[in-house]
Amino acid sequence: MILYYHCYVDLESNSYCDKLRRTVMYSLIFLVFLLVQTKAELFTSSAHLQTALYAERDIADLLKSYIQREEDRLSRIKQLAEDYEEHSKLALQNLDKYLGNPINAFLLIKRFTLDWDRDVIPVLVNNSWDSMYKEIEQVRSDLPSHEDLKGAASALMRLQDTYQLDTSKVAQGDLRGIVSPVLSADECFLLGRLSYIENDWYHSNLWMQEALVREEKEEIKSVSRADTLDYLAYTYAALGDVAQALELTKELLTLDPNHERALNNKKYFEAMLRDEPRKTRSAEEKPGYQLNRDEYRNSEEFLTYEALCRGETTMPLKNAHLLTCRYVTNNHPLLLIQPIKEETVHLDPWIVVYYNVMSDEEISTIKHLATPRLNRATVQNSKTGALETANYRISKSAWLRGEEHPVVERLNQRMEAITGLDLNTAEELQIANYGLGGHYEPHFDYARKEEKDAFKSLGTGNRIATFLNYMSDVEAGGATVFPYLGLKLFPRKGNAAFWYNLYKSGEGIFNTRHAACPVLVGSKWVANKWIHERGQEFRRPCSLSEYE
Ligand SMILES: O=C(O)CCC(=O)C(=O)O
Numbered sequence: 001m002i003l004y005y006h007c008y009v010d011l012e013s014n015s016y017c018d019k020l021r022r023t024v025m026y027s028l029i030f031l032v033f034l035l036v037q038t039k040a041e042l043f044t045s046s047a048h049l050q051t052a053l054y055a056e057r058d059i060a061d062l063l064k065s066y067i068q069r070e071e072d073r074l075s076r077i078k079q080l081a082e083d084y085e086e087h088s089k090l091a092l093q094n095l096d097k098y099l100g101n102p103i104n105a106f107l108l109i110k111r112f113t114l115d116w117d118r119d120v121i122p123v124l125v126n127n128s129w130d131s132m133y134k135e136i137e138q139v140r141s142d143l144p145s146h147e148d149l150k151g152a153a154s155a156l157m158r159l160q161d162t163y164q165l166d167t168s169k170v171a172q173g174d175l176r177g178i179v180s181p182v183l184s185a186d187e188c189f190l191l192g193r194l195s196y197i198e199n200d201w202y203h204s205n206l207w208m209q210e211a212l213v214r215e216e217k218e219e220i221k222s223v224s225r226a227d228t229l230d231y232l233a234y235t236y237a238a239l240g241d242v243a244q245a246l247e248l249t250k251e252l253l254t255l256d257p258n259h260e261r262a263l264n265n266k267k268y269f270e271a272m273l274r275d276e277p278r279k280t281r282s283a284e285e286k287p288g289y290q291l292n293r294d295e296y297r298n299s300e301e302f303l304t305y306e307a308l309c310r311g312e313t314t315m316p317l318k319n320a321h322l323l324t325c326r327y328v329t330n331n332h333p334l335l336l337i338q339p340i341k342e343e344t345v346h347l348d349p350w351i352v353v354y355y356n357v358m359s360d361e362e363i364s365t366i367k368h369l370a371t372p373r374l375n376r377a378t379v380q381n382s383k384t385g386a387l388e389t390a391n392y393r394i395s396k397s398a399w400l401r402g403e404e405h406p407v408v409e410r411l412n413q414r415m416e417a418i419t420g421l422d423l424n425t426a427e428e429l430q431i432a433n434y435g436l437g438g439h440y441e442p443h444f445d446y447a448r449k450e451e452k453d454a455f456k457s458l459g460t461g462n463r464i465a466t467f468l469n470y471m472s473d474v475e476a477g478g479a480t481v482f483p484y485l486g487l488k489l490f491p492r493k494g495n496a497a498f499w500y501n502l503y504k505s506g507e508g509i510f511n512t513r514h515a516a517c518p519v520l521v522g523s524k525w526v527a528n529k530w531i532h533e534r535g536q537e538f539r540r541p542c543s544l545s546e547y548e
């Protein structure tokens with residue numbers, strides 16, 4: 001703090017010492033920024049949320065050892081009290097005799113000088129909690145923050161939308177048949193309130209309704225019915241259902257007749273219904289349509305993406321009868337002994353799945369290498385070209401270079417053998433871990449014409465192909481889907497998907513637009529290899545025809 005203060009005062013000065021101080025100060029500020037950044041990001045990766053559980057275990061150990069020490073101390077105090085009680089009782093029975101003995105007098109004095117300092121003070125004066133608390137505070141930094149709470153709530157809302165989860169079923173601990181903990185009325189209320197803070201009236205309304213239902217059933221109330229009615233009425237009004245808002249406000253007034261806001265709202269709602277009697281919730285007919293969602297999230301593409309995520313069939317797969325499987329060797333020494341099984345899952349654009357590309361051991365090595373380096377995944381701003389985080393891509397990722405570990409190098413060579421493409425110009429291997437509700441909404445892997453500078457710094461052209469390794473099964477959700485093809489690929493540990501993003505002319509293939517569905521239950525790990533145009537001139541020769 002002192003350092004910061006001095007530097008602040010001298011900010012304009014240019015002596016060497018000041019420059020040094022300024023550098024230190026900026027580094028500190030940057031460090032704090034980094035800490036805040038990483039702290040607020042636990043929920044975006046399941047690997048990082050694990051640290052919270054380890055921290056919780058450490059806190060339990062710390063608390064237990066503290067309790068043990070305190071129990072020992074208390075029993076020492078108890079012994080002392082008993083000893084004093086007994087000694088004084090004996091002495092007081094015959095005071096003159098006791099004190100008349102010089103040895104007794106001497107021992108009494110010793111008792112409250114030397115013995116006191118040595119045996120009593122350490123037991124009575126206790127500051128072990130302070131040091132204990134400091135230790136807990138250190139572990140605290142590994143625990144989730146309020147930002148994580150907000151992120152987790154909005155992830156739950158996303159899961160609820162995508163997988164069309166019924167609010168009361170979620171509250172009862174039913175996630176599409178997978179058992180999860182039951183939520184109390186106040187936990188439903190919290191979800192309603194967190195949505196409310198985000199001006200998300202739709203979800204706030206659902207969860208406040210559920211809070212009311214649960215509150216009614218609770219013997220010991222965990223939430224105030226009046227508060228819940230207050231929020232719920234507001235959300236109904238915000239969603240346009242003024243009549244319902246009025247009903248609930250009246251109920252609130254029966255519980256709390258002097259509730260000032262409710263009294264005002266009642267007048268306001270009554271006036272609205274009188275002056276604009278047709279004012280009811282605007283009903284949008286499209287399935288999946290939600291008030292409050294932005295235009296894109298109500299679009300055909302997005303609704304198809306969500307339907308595919310749920311495993312629905314949105315359109316018949318074209319030429320499904322022509323899809324085949326085969327063993328691939330490409331006459332490559334790596335594949336001659338152990339050919340790789342290739343399943344064509346779509347013909348045009350050509351999309352294949354390769355089986356058993358990575359072994360469990362390789363996957364575990366790669367996860368270990370990546371875990372400490374996982375950072376919130378970024379996307380490129382198509383206008384400014386800058387890399388930034390966005391809600392439409394929630395995961396954490398790390399880049400691994402071939403030279404870092406033989407397993408990475410071996411995987412790179414294997415992908416080169418399988419695809420027959422040159423991977424020297426490819427991007428490094430990107431490891432991604434999706435946490436709670438982690439997803440990547442529909443996107444192209446290739447840069448479109450308007451994104452002129454997208455891969456300029458790499459100098460290797462556009463992303464000609466994608467090789468997507470699945471490093472985990474996902475219990476529910478987490479599919480890779482292609483909304484324009486009606487294609488959905490559910491992750492299988494060790495398998496990989498591969499497709500070309502560009503025609504031979506270099507033109508982007510629109511229908512490769514794809515997305516990673518939110519993870520509903522489980523954790524999703526993938527390793528992505530984006531292969532670039534440069535180096536493929538003879539391996540995948542160009543064509544003059546635009547769409548080939
Ligand atoms: O994780 C997935 O299923 C797809 C990921 C993806 O499309 C990407 O990272 O570009």
Ligand SMILES: [Fe+2]
Nearest residue numbers: 443444445514
């Ligand atoms: Fe992608």
